[in-house]
Amino acid sequence: MEDLSLDLYWDRRWDYLTQVKRPSRYIGEEWGTLPPKSGKEDLINLCLAYPDVYEVGMSYVGYQILYFLVKSLDIADVDRVYAPWPDMEKLLLSDREPLISLEMKRPLKSFDVIGFTLQYELNATNILTMLDLSFIPLRSVNRSEGDPIIIAGGPGALAPMPYAPFIDVFCMGDGEELVVELLTFLSESRLLKRHEKLKLLSEIDGCYVPMISGPNKSVKRRILSLQRAFAPEGCIVPSDKIVHDRASVEVFRGCSRGCRFCQAGMIYRPVRYRKPEEVCRLAKKILSKSGYEELGLVSLSTCDYPWLKDVLDNLSPFLSENKAVLNLPSLRMDKKAVDIALKLEHMRKKSLTFAPEAGTQRLRNVINKGVTEEDIKNTLETVFEAGWNRVKLYFMMGLPTERDEDLQGIVDVTRLAYSIGRSFNKRASLSASIAGFVPKAHTPFQWEPQDSIDELKNKGLWIKSRFHERNISVSYHEPTQSFIEAVIAKGDERVGDVIERAWKYGARFDGWGETFKFSLWQRALEDCGVDPYKITARQLSYDEVLPWDHIDVGVTKEFLWLERTKALKGEVTEDCRWSSCNECGLQRLCFVDEGAP
Numbered sequence: 001m002e003d004l005s006l007d008l009y010w011d012r013r014w015d016y017l018t019q020v021k022r023p024s025r026y027i028g029e030e031w032g033t034l035p036p037k038s039g040k041e042d043l044i045n046l047c048l049a050y051p052d053v054y055e056v057g058m059s060y061v062g063y064q065i066l067y068f069l070v071k072s073l074d075i076a077d078v079d080r081v082y083a084p085w086p087d088m089e090k091l092l093l094s095d096r097e098p099l100i101s102l103e104m105k106r107p108l109k110s111f112d113v114i115g116f117t118l119q120y121e122l123n124a125t126n127i128l129t130m131l132d133l134s135f136i137p138l139r140s141v142n143r144s145e146g147d148p149i150i151i152a153g154g155p156g157a158l159a160p161m162p163y164a165p166f167i168d169v170f171c172m173g174d175g176e177e178l179v180v181e182l183l184t185f186l187s188e189s190r191l192l193k194r195h196e197k198l199k200l201l202s203e204i205d206g207c208y209v210p211m212i213s214g215p216n217k218s219v220k221r222r223i224l225s226l227q228r229a230f231a232p233e234g235c236i237v238p239s240d241k242i243v244h245d246r247a248s249v250e251v252f253r254g255c256s257r258g259c260r261f262c263q264a265g266m267i268y269r270p271v272r273y274r275k276p277e278e279v280c281r282l283a284k285k286i287l288s289k290s291g292y293e294e295l296g297l298v299s300l301s302t303c304d305y306p307w308l309k310d311v312l313d314n315l316s317p318f319l320s321e322n323k324a325v326l327n328l329p330s331l332r333m334d335k336k337a338v339d340i341a342l343k344l345e346h347m348r349k350k351s352l353t354f355a356p357e358a359g360t361q362r363l364r365n366v367i368n369k370g371v372t373e374e375d376i377k378n379t380l381e382t383v384f385e386a387g388w389n390r391v392k393l394y395f396m397m398g399l400p401t402e403r404d405e406d407l408q409g410i411v412d413v414t415r416l417a418y419s420i421g422r423s424f425n426k427r428a429s430l431s432a433s434i435a436g437f438v439p440k441a442h443t444p445f446q447w448e449p450q451d452s453i454d455e456l457k458n459k460g461l462w463i464k465s466r467f468h469e470r471n472i473s474v475s476y477h478e479p480t481q482s483f484i485e486a487v488i489a490k491g492d493e494r495v496g497d498v499i500e501r502a503w504k505y506g507a508r509f510d511g512w513g514e515t516f517k518f519s520l521w522q523r524a525l526e527d528c529g530v531d532p533y534k535i536t537a538r539q540l541s542y543d544e545v546l547p548w549d550h551i552d553v554g555v556t557k558e559f560l561w562l563e564r565t566k567a568l569k570g571e572v573t574e575d576c577r578w579s580s581c582n583e584c585g586l587q588r589l590c591f592v593d594e595g596a597p
Contacts, residue, residue, distance in 0.1 A: 012097060020087045024240035025054035028102040031237040032290055034068075036104050037077045044076040044186050046179075047101050047111040047148075051126035052511070054082040058236070059244035061298055062117060062154070066175055068232035073180065075187040079103045079111070083126040084133070086508055086515065092133050099133035108134035112186060114148045115171075115179070118156025118163060121488035122481060122511035125503040127166060138500060139165050140211045145194050149201075151182070157208075158221065158267055159441035159548040162488050162495035164210035168198060172206045172551065173222035174253075176229045182207065208551070215493070220552040223589060226253050226272040233285040237292065246294035246327055247286045251279050251311070255300035258368045258573050258582070259357075260563055261399065263440040264300055267553045270590045271577065273597070276307035280314045287324055295319070296327045303328070303337040304577075306597045312343055330355050330394070333371045333379040342386055351390035351431075352383055358399060359409020365570045366401050368563070380417050384424040391417055391430050397459045397476070398437040398451035400567065407459055410434065411466045418472055429471040434460060436482035439536075440489050441548040442555060444563035447540040450486045452533075453479045480518040484510065486536040487525075492547040495535070497528045556585035 017023035037043055048066060050057030057063065063080065070078035079101035084092065092099060098107040108114055108130070116127055128138055131150070137143050140150070152163060153171040160170045171178050181204060189197055202209035206222035213219075235247055254271040255264065283295055295315075299305060312326070319326060326344055330353040331337040341352060358364045361373055383391065395410045414432045421428030436456040439448050451459070460476030467474050488495055501524035509515040525532050540546070542561050549557070559582070566573060576582045576590065 012095075013100070016088065016091045019091060021085060022054075022240060025082065025085070026088065026102070027239055028105075030239050032234050033103055033236055034071045036079075040077075042187075042190075044113065044183050045106075045111045046070055046076055046078045046113045046115055046183065047106075047108055048078060048080045049108070049114050049116045049127075049130055050080070050082050051116055051123040051130060052083050052120075052509070053085060055238070055240065055242040057082045058238045058242045060117065060119065061248050061250060062175065064235055064248075065230065065232055065250075066115075066179060067236065068234065069176055069179070069230045070183070072230070073183065076183045079106065081108060081130070083123075083130055083509070089129060089133065089508070098135055099130060109136055109146075109148065111148045113183070114150050116150070116152040116167070117154040118152050119154050120511055121156065121162075121485045122516075124163065124488055124499045125507045125510055127163070128500060128503040129508060131166070140168050141165075143168070143194070147194075149186070149194075149197065153178075155263055155267060158551050158553055159489060160208060160210070160551065161215060161493045161547045162491040162499060164215075164493055165496040165500070168209065168211070169201050170208040170210070170219075171222075172208060172219055172553075174224035174229065177224050178204075178206045178222050215547070216550055218550050218552055221267070221554055223270070223554065223586075224272075226250075226274050227278075231274070231278070231282055233282060234289045235286050235292075237290050244296065246296045247283070247290050247292040248296040248298045249279055249282045249286065250274065250298045251302060251305045251308075252299045255304070256575050256577055256582075256584075257301060257304070257370060258563070258575060259370075260366070260368045260444040260567050261357075261396065261437060261440070263443050266442050266555050266560070268300065269555060269584065270586045271596075273306065276310050276314070279307075279311050283311075283315055284318055287318075287322060293322075293324045294327050295324060296329070298329075301332065303332055303334075303340055308340060309343075312340070329353070333375045335375075335378070335382075338379050338382050341383070351392055352388055353392040353394070354379065355394040356413055357394065357396050358406060359395065359411070359413050360406050362570060363399060363402060363406045363409070365572050366567045367396075367399060368567070368572055370572065370575070376413060377416065377420075380420045384421045384428060389421065389425045389428045391421065391428075393417060393430070393432045395432060395434045396437050397434050397463070398456055400437075400445055400448045407463060410463055414467070414472065414474070418469065427471075429473075431473040431475075434463060434474070434476040436460075436477055436479055438482055438486045438489060441546070442551075442553050442560070444560045444567060446490075446546065446560065447542070447544075447564060449539050450483070450536040452537065453483050456482060478513060478516070480521075481510065481513075481516055483532070483536060484518070484521050487521075487532045490535050490547070494528065494530050498524045498530050501527055554584075554586045554589070559584045 048063050070076050081101050149168050151169040152167045157170040198209050202212040208219040252273040254268040333354050418430045439445050456479035464474045502521050505520040507520045581587050
């Protein structure tokens, strides 16, 4: 496509920017982006598509990695796009204007490949919006030679069947290696027909092509050594405030703590470390290039990084010299995490976030949280005594085996935190956020039922009613959203029909309280003849074939069932990094990474 036509596509958008909220979502031109590779007509063009708004998608580190990785290849170029808010969608529809990419201003239909990430089930309808606005058929079976190949990765790709009608190729596992192999294949197979390409893609390890393979072919997740993985030395600085507005360096991937509700802790095993000298080198490089004044060390549990103290000692002079600070995410309630926080003087001006998850020791043992009553009390006393006056706590309700005393335990832990805080500072404040349990694929709780909407609502209301203090804020996640999340998380291809029907009725941005409309989903479920309670409320047996059983994430079904059995007995499983091997199925890969201590 000629530059002139691209300019015309963009010129027509300027009028839209005065009619929408946060027009900066659509402008691009951010610091740190790399120019298009002009003068090369044989490039494979990939558009990374995040199915949520700019400020959410720009916080996703995975797309920053893939962006700079593809830019480093000779065979491909890359651009980005984010889901337009309903006000922009309305304008595009009214004028029959296509959705265009952020940097090159190209219609998405002109790309060779569009890559979605499936981070959150309630983004599903946004994928359909983005395809529809691009004049790309929603379903794979209706696409022709002129349409891009639609790929998808992320945790949702490991339970793919609800998305299967809409996605051509699912990429299972670490994307750095798999995306390069996929783009290389497409570069070498330009003369093949679309169907021939998909058939050959289905033979690549880690690629699942539903239209070719159906729901029966076993697909194994690709696992990459972090030491050999591509790591960007720069970052894109957003044009507006985003959710996680900082430079980021991934310090390790995976987690073996073994929380039994946590999908990420199971599907991203084994733990793979980045060496401390490489972490420090990348951090300094990215901060210097970007101008950011805040650095995040990214992982599922950063305080478990073995060389964290060494990294902090190395980076401290550089951070101080450049007037930059280090940010730590949600902390474990243990001495090691608090000791790290105490080293970061600037953090005392902010709130600290902890996730005890459950209110009683019995239930924390069930979920294998690994936090004791003493840990909680000592942590709270230490942080409030050290000068923090704001603490956030995260809990879950509706967990397997939950009893009334466990709900009371949430109240008790919250009151304990408030009482300890007030004993050190009368202005101490506390917030508690409670999420409804959603059973996820490839976890020990994948066989468990979810509480009904009414049960979750009543539990949330009861907990909230226990508090009247001005400095305690308690909130709970909307149960109807948790319900639809579970329907998609545990669903099969029939749920794909429900997603499409709900989208046609107007479902958009279902993860957002202001736009989520449960009635649209109720209507869609009824129209498609899908009983959601058979998906969410039924206790499943070990012998039952689950919609994601053909996806091999490495962790075995036998291990997950054993963990479920131990959960029901209240038995804990130690982290294999500091105890004996738990034989989860990935033991042959554990600690073979060059970065392992």
